[in-house]
Amino acid sequence: MLVTAMLLGTSLPANAAAAQGPPAAAAQATAVREPECIWPGNAWLNPQFYWRNVIGARLGEGVIHESSSPNPFGGWIAPGSTFAFRWRPETTRNPIGAQYHVHRVNLASVMAVADVEWVAGPGTLTGTTLSAQETPPQKLGDTVVxxxxxxxxxxxxxxxxxxxxxxxxxxxxxxINNLWENFGSISFTVASRASLGCGSSSVLG
Known part of the structure; x- marks a missing residue:
């Protein structure tokens, strides 16, 4: 079914997702932290997007590159363990006349079980939403949380x-509104160190 992609709306300010500065140093722990305890998964999610006009012709497209290191998605991770989430929106073909794109991802579900230690890169984390502004022809670098x-x-x-x-x-x-080409979800479960077989060892798998 054809979907009209060009809809009028209010504009966003040019600095709606301005790059933030270098990450602040993580707070110093007052207690010795236990070793990492992760059973890595191999689940990944790279949503693709595109624009099209009223007759169905594509105006442009792109992809959101996402990865985690180590990757808990599709696996298990114990409290106290850490992982780095890497996020990079990339418009591979811009609609003619596009001035900028504001990309967002809601990390509320992850932040319900995890604290953010630092954010680095062009993205800005406000509340639970990570966002970045892509201004053609410049390309965004990776944002790491x-x-x-x-x-x-x-x-x-x-x-x-x-x-x-x-x-x-x-x-x-x-x-103008975009359309998403692929849909899916990935998840991880928080498990106890004992259930993952962690003693003094670190990453499992």
Whole structure:
């Protein structure tokens, strides 16, 4: 079914997702932290997006590159363990006349079980939303968010889905809406160190 992609809307300010400065130093721990305890997974989610006009012709497209190191998605991770989430939106073909794109991903589910230790790169984390402005022809670099799993969250699951992503494009004097080409979700579960077989060892798998 054809979907009209060009809809009028209010514009976003040019600095709506301005790059933030170098990450602040993580707070010093007052207690010795236990070794990392992660059973890595291999689940990944790279949502693809595109624009099209009323007759169905594509105006442009792109992809959101996402990865984690080590990767808990599809696996298990114990409280106190950390992982780095890497995020990079990339428009591979811009709609003619596009001025900028504002990409967003809602990390609420992950942040319900994990604390943010630092953020580095062009993205800005406001509340639970990570956003970045892509201004053609410049390309965005990676934004990295380091998470530490919060104590007391054993048994809870964190999910990241295509529905958590959104994009606003400023085109000439209006905004145009994009469409998502693939849908899916990935998740990880917080488990106790004992259930993962962690003693003094670190990453499993």
């Amino acid at each position: 380091k998470f530490r799993i919060r104590p007391g969250t054993e048994g809870r699951t964190a999910t990241l889905s295509s529905a958590d992503h959104s994009l606003t494009t400023r085109w000439l004097f209006a905004n």
